Amino acid sequence: MRRLVLALLVVVSAIVLAPKALAGSPASITAVDMPLAGQRVLADASATHRFTLVGVHWRGSGTVRFRTRSVSGQWSPWRTAAPEADDAPDAGSAEGRATAGWRIGNPFWVGDSDRIETRTVGRVSRIRAYLVWSPVTRVPYRAPAQAGMPPIVLRQAWGADESIRRAPPQYASSVRFAIVHHTAGQNDYTRSQAPAIVRGIELYHVQGNGWNDIGYNFLVDRFGTVYEGRYGGIDRNVIGAHALGFNTGSVGVAVLGTYGSRAPSQAAQDALEKLLAWRLDVAHVNPLGLLTVISGGSERYAKGIPVTLRAISGHRDTGFTECPGTALYARLDGIAAAAASIGGPKIYGPRVDVNEVGARFRATLSTSLSWTVSITSPTGAEVARGTGIGKGVDWTWDASGLPAATYSWSIRAGTARPATGKLRAGGNAPALAIEEPSANPAAISPNGDQQADTSLVSFTLSIPANVSVEVVSAEGAVVATVIDRVFMGAGLHQVTVDGSVLPDGDYTVLVSARTGAGESVEASVPLAVSRTLGTVSVAPAAFSPNGDGRLDRLTIDFTLANPADVRIRIVRDDGTWVATPIVTESLPLGPQRFTWDGSRLGGGIVHDGSYEAVVDVTDAVGTVSFATPFVSDTTAPVVRLLPGTPLRVSVSEPAVLTMLIDGHTLRRVVKTAGTVRIPWSGPAKRVRVVAWDVAGNKSAPVLRVAGPGSRRPGQ
Secondary structure, eight states, X not given: OHHHHHHHHEEEEXXXXXXXXXXXXXXXXXXXXXXXTTOOOOOOTXXXXXXXXXXXXXXXXXXXXXXXXXXXXXXXXXXXXOSSOOOOOOTTSHHHHTTTTOEEOOOEEEEEEEEEEEXXXXXXXXXXXXXXXOXXXXXXXXXXXXXXXXXXXXXXXXXXXXXXXXXXXXXXXXXXXXXXXXXXXXXXXOTTTHHHHHHHHHHIIIIITOOSSXXXXXXXXXXXXXXXXXXXXXXXXXXXXXXXXXXXXXXXXXXXXXXXXXXXXXXXXXXXXXXXXXXXXXXXXXXXXXXXXXXXXXXXSOTTOEEEEESEEEGGGTSSSOTTOHHHHTTHHHHHHHHHHSSSOOEEEEEEEEXXXXXXXXXXXXXXXXXXXXXXOTTSOEEEEEEEEEEEXXXXXXXXXXXXXEEEEEEEETTSOXXXXXXXXXXXXXXXXXXEEEEESSXXXXXXXXXSOEEEEEEEESSOEEEEEEEEETTSOEEEEEEEEEEEOSEEEEEEEEGGGSOSEEEEEEEEEEOTTSOEXXXXXEEEEOOOBOOOEEESSEXXXXXXXXXXXXXXXXXXXXXXXXXXXXXXXXXXXXXXXXXXXXXXXXXXEEEEOOBOTTSSBOOSEEEEEEEEEXXXXXXXXXXXXXXXXXXXXXXXXXXXXXXXXXXXXXXXXXXXXXXXEEEEEEOSSEEEEOOOOSOOSEEEEXXXXXXXXXXXXXXXXXXXXXXXXXX
């Protein structure tokens, strides 16, 4: 019986592959849709298609296994297409959306092969195999080691195809930690095959998964060779696609091979230690440090969760995966200790806090040393120097006697890599600053209904500067540029952020300013985007809660695109609550309607005046609010018939006049308070006037009959 059940669950398909790919041909990738149940294609011994790396995508909740046949005719063991969660871009990024709906398998180096078979277990509706041909080629050189940098094979050397990159690199403000990975496939690759594996991973990540570039920042082979990964600069803070929710601010390093039970070679570990020692030193990060990182959303940690990580962590620390393999993961603490000991002394965590008179400089040294903080003017002349001895740098610079300028600073200690930067200080002239940044509203609902579709970002510049305004995702990636290096004078400025191009989520609006002298500052304000709240309306625009049965109730309508927690409140123009919430509850998606009878806090009816009905909607993103104005008016208009001719009427407020003149009905709309002339020719023996205002309040009727003493109100 068990054999029968397995036979029903497992579907095997094989496929003949074409076109040809022969040794010496350029690297390429071929997508092959594999047959499913009831479609079996037998392998053809005459086929000559060649590939060296395989990655499998599929749709459905089941699993996929595959095996390949080498060109010598030997079939490999069956492999699980995704033995663990693959490395990935951050959720919500364009890279992450490229393969929506597909389950992504790991890239497997299978060597020179010409056949593939797949086997499914459970529900699988579609299988697509990506077959990469990455021939072995000679690697001509490595980048020379400088300032502690290990030899690195640059992209040009290992044959990266720069023409397939989908987007320019994105950069984080800093690198704070490293994440170590392993790849997949066999560990017995040759030295000459290693660059081909790197090139194959690039093709699979970009043309198979739809990512912008290879996901890792660096790769290391079992022979101790280090390869440059994602384009953008080996010493710059390039955001990779290697750890879902934790790509920003990290550097991802993958060791080629699988290390579940087998440890990496000593050469690979040595290279990993040297690479991390150098790259974290460039960022002034202590390899033995701990830090808190806010998750951008992964399969293990929900978005916004603070996670404590080691400065050198494994991929399994951020996601549900075995990566980098149990054997390699167990060695990470030792690798971190070795990285901390490699090279000379180091400067960790330099920090500069600018104050009214100058700045305070702090840092931690890896060992007790004499240290110096040096300040130089724009001409390069040293204007101040602070010194000390120990493991802690702490010095405050008083710049009050110096002219206002952009000064350069450096922290130096023995042979440690200096920490450097710029700041503006000195004199009475204001430093470059971005003051009072704000976004109004701070949460928008860009669903095209002209309500809270955009946010007005305001800020004040202390001095003229070139300004950029960017929208940054929760993962730190720039997703929209509002203005780019626009020169602005000192004073208040406002720019509009259009939310229509932004998916729902939490963002930061980053305002950066730079002067021609090179000084720069940044300021940021949060911005939430949620399309849950649809059009909010109130009716009538003016109501009269006086119990006369006319427009006594206010109706509030809106639509929810998703279930959400809703609160409706009534506020005055100054934002003060005047009524208890009409509703505070969780509501389903769809149209919503609520009414209010005008009752106020503490009892009674609200006074006449201008108010707003505020609808607050809270979903997984945050709270979006929209306020719709209305008027409470319980005062009836006052009408007077003025003596003489022509016929004139005085009214105390805008109203609709209904008049009966000698048996003829006349209606007149009065848009402003005051006197209005009635279009009536000839004598008017009997006139009766009633006024209705927009809130449904009715004036007392006024009656005039020709003759002395005939003007009688109230009839």
